[in-house]
Amino acid sequence: MKILEKHKIKKSLKFNMHPYLNGAWKPNFTEYHATELKVKGTVPKDIDGVYIRNTENPVQQPIGHYHPFDGDGMLHALSFKDGQVEYRNKFIRTNGFVEEQAAGEALWTGFVNNPAKSKRPGWGTIGHVKDASSTDVVVHNGQVLSTFWQCGEGYRLDPYTLETLGTENWVPEEGISAHPKVDERTGELLFFNYSKQAPYQHYGVVDKHNKLIHYTPVPLPGPRLPHDMAFTENYSILVDLPFYWNPEKLKQGWHIPTYYGKTQPTRFAILPRYGTEKDIRWFEADPTYVLHWNNAYEDGDEIIVDGYFQENPDPDPIPNMPKLMGKFMASLDQRSFKSKLHRWHFNLKTGAVREYHLDDRVLEFGTFNQQYAGRKSRYSYSTWSHPGWFLFSGIVKHDLETGESWSLPFGKKRFGSEAPFIPRKDAKSEDDGYLVSFITDMRWRRSSCIVVDAKNIEAGPVCEIFLPHRICSGTHATWADGPAVRAAKATETRSR
Template sequence: MPVSYKNKVANTLEPSHHPYLNGAWTPNFTEYTATEMEVIGEIPTDIDGVYVRNTENPVQQPIGNYHPFDGDGMIHSMSFRDGKAEYRNRFVRTKGFNAEQEAGEALWAGIANNPELSKRPGCGAQGSIKDASSTDVVIHAGKILSTFWQCGDGYQLDPYTLEQQGTVGWAPIDGISAHPKVDENTGEMLFFNYSKYPPYQHYGVIDRNNKLVHYTPVPLPGPRLPHDMAFSENYSILVDLPLFWDPELLKQGRHHAKYYPDTPTRFGVIPRFGEAKDVRWFEADPTYVLHWMNAYEEGDELILEGYFQDQPDPEPIEGLPRAVGKMMANISISCFQSKLHRWRFNLVTGEVIEQRLDDRPLEFGTFNQSYAGRKSRYVYSVWGEPNWFLFSGMVKHDTDTGESWSLPFGEQRYGSEAPFAPRVDAKDEDDGYLVSFITDMKENRSECILVDAKDIEAGPVCRIILPHRICSGTHATWASGDSIRRYQDGEV
């Protein structure tokens, strides 16, 4: 397998029995560029673009207790064109990553520790941790944007080479949360952030040229922990969820998330370029939602789909020390029991109607992004390995008919979030591929798979073997080669 670039990053991480520092979560320290990889099957010629996945991948021996959300950002990419593919992986050279490389040790304690353990002032909504830029990833205005779940600077990379291109430059003082949303129909990107200080949340719009053109507070009653947002053609949807830092403990400098089951979920609907006075709040059943799917307008209604958690505060996994069991339960789909769900907001009467779309625990869904903000039909979710933050298979839903189709990844094979990649000259909504990185523990290797979205039960149409076994990761995205090249060639 030709490898044209190989670079091992200096690290101090020691071997560990921590459940998220070994097995399928064993960190990588070597960066590769690989072409002419072994292919099982044949790479289709009608796919053109880049699949990108972010990864929590720690480099330094942690200070105190390690949480898998503490790891440094590592971007893995597979680019496709003319029936060929190229693989790359690079650490995101954040300010924190560079500082720790220079120091040769960890400088910040993670989210499961006393803030006083950090050796330098931190950042993010919590205020004392490292902006690892390791959570989410999108491609906007021809550039990769990696972001951190507790808000950070936002780091850019070239989609094809993964060349580091620094921070976005327009990030507000409270940073950018994970899950900014790209509207492919307008070229705009919508984002939010949150903090421990009034008004506690802001919302903004970036234009197709990567310029901040709108920024407004969307006030909340106190510090909150939103994780995602959604948008329709005319509105953006932000949330006030009843799981947030305990206010009394927060006064003591302790960041303990607590669920308040008697407090409703609130949805803030704001016109895309609206201000605080324009926000309209809708109340619904209490829950926590990590990730939203599409939203669209239909008559007087605004319709939103996402993953309603039946157990936002799950009991610790039995047989483990309580702190470890609780940490593992909090990030396990099978424990917090997230179910595909639909909310309908009547913009005239204020009524909210909820509908369960599937009773199976599912999460980390994707859909055809060219339909974002407009009526769509198909959602592609994953299910998890029981008690673990690992993905064992995918499900395709037809939300119009209620039908679904499933694809298990196989024994000890764990996948990634699988974005939809439209075929070149696609004819309809599900005319394309689902793309995922798979870590195969039995074969001790990783691969990139393409699955025909019209027939996921047929399994992968091809499997591309990577030059190393990669660490399991979080969010992923897809962007067409045509759109990236138009930006890079200055045609937009």
């Protein structure tokens, strides 16, 4: 292994026994640029691009109680070309991160705390927290876009160097939520946001040149907590979920505890991609909360949407723990809220809704071949979790046509990440490619990246690439296609 750069960030975080500041969630404070990494097996030569994962990685001693989603955004990237790999990790230089580095301390409290404890005005739907840009990560117009789950500014970064290029200049006053969607067919980015002021939600479209071309209200009955959206070739799908801030507590300025209206329907807003408020069709379905959708597509008069239906959005505390800690841990545990791969059918002609589980196992954080986004796809790749924790223990591949599935456990005390699909060069079929995942191995206190043949995940990794340090666990990941990134950069250079 050759270390080309090593930079340690200033921190004030002190050791404590918080479960999400230790073990696989122990934060990193050093930024690396490394080549000539140790490899077990052979790195495929038919993939070209960058695998990028976002992580929540706190630097400063928190003000009040710490929640893992409060952590500063740090990206980890492994680039592939001609069988060679290169690793980088960097903090996202958000405005909040830069201000706290200058101050040498935390300036904003986390979302579960008293808003009055923040020392400066914050961002997003809550208003008193830092926009850490630590949740989601996608690639649009040749650059990384990182986003924050409670809405924020949106940060652009170079996918190869991870240099922070600044905030998006098109983001509306209400911000942008995590989980904007990129339509690779058109190059457009579809996004939404939500707030505590009427109309409570908006939806927009950014073109392939990164210009805002559409923005419209999608009104809700009150403040809500949507986390994701879906799209088809012609339609966008947003939701009004019966799980949101407790209205009485919100009047007092508190954002916890949340409220689950178990008799309220889940409402789906379906509108044309460039439609407005008057074009929305609302559909009602069974009560639930959905963190993440998979793909969606049109089939005759129907819109079909796949996602992860929570059977118990407001779970009881995990047993044998103090009540507050048990509730906190349950809220992060897939096995507590029981998320199941699920399918919804919405008939645009009759208004009928039909829904059912596609798998009875507890699963979440799904991926699929993004070249099929918005169109019918056959294969999906989900993760399952370690009991009681926000940690991924393996991958399940589903054939959505035949109902077959195959599993790949990461191994004892090995925890992975969301696993994007990489199309093989000159791919011959939808699943002709690879899955990639960063792995944190707590037996050996080290991290690696595995590359798995998507056609045969049960065969295990075709290679394992060892990183220069053990990385902190996190949330979302993406794949940046090398030729597409280079083409976008060339276009930008010519237009200057």
